[in-house]
Amino acid sequence: MDSARKKALLQEYKQQKTYYGVIQIKNKLNGKIFIKAVPNTKNRWHFYQLNLNNNFYHGTPLQEDWNQLGAENFSFEVLWEKDTDKVTNMKQELKKLQKEWLEKLQPFADKGYNKPVND
Template sequence: MNQERKKQLMEEYKAQPTYYGIIQIKNEKNGKIFIEAVPNIKNRWHFYKLNLDNNFYRNTPLQEDWLKDKEESFSYEVLWKKKTDDVENMKKELKKCKKEWLDKLQPYGEKGYNKPIKE
């Protein structure tokens, strides 16, 4: 690939809109879900697979099930997304969104891998 084409592809990539959102990782064997709010959903599934494959989430039920049940038992889904264009305080927005989805889905105990948020 020549330099001009490389440059063009890089510019196209940078011009794509960025989305923040809520993602779900689901263990299809036991039905448990993990919910997270992320500032950029692009390539997020690869990020989680890499970290779980490398035992980054040690001593957590999600990591234990990932090692036991293997990647094939898990699915990934973007539950909600929105362009980052209008967000003034991303950290605050992510916290608010995550709380809404945790309240809605209650992914705790037998239903999921999340821990309740302390307020």
């Protein structure tokens, strides 16, 4: 691929809309879920697969199940997303979103991989 084409593709990529949101990783065998509010939903599944395949979350129940059961027994879903254009404080927005979805889905203990948040 020539440099002009690479440059054009990079520019096109940069102009794509960005969405923040809430993602879910689900264990297909036991139904446990992991919920996370993320600043960019694009390619997030690849991000988690790479980290889990490299044992990045060692010592966590999600990592243990991933290692024992294999990637094929997990699914990924974007539960909610919104355009980032009007967000002025992403960190605050994600914290609020995370709390809201954890309260809604209660992905703790036998139901999930998240830990309850106290604030």
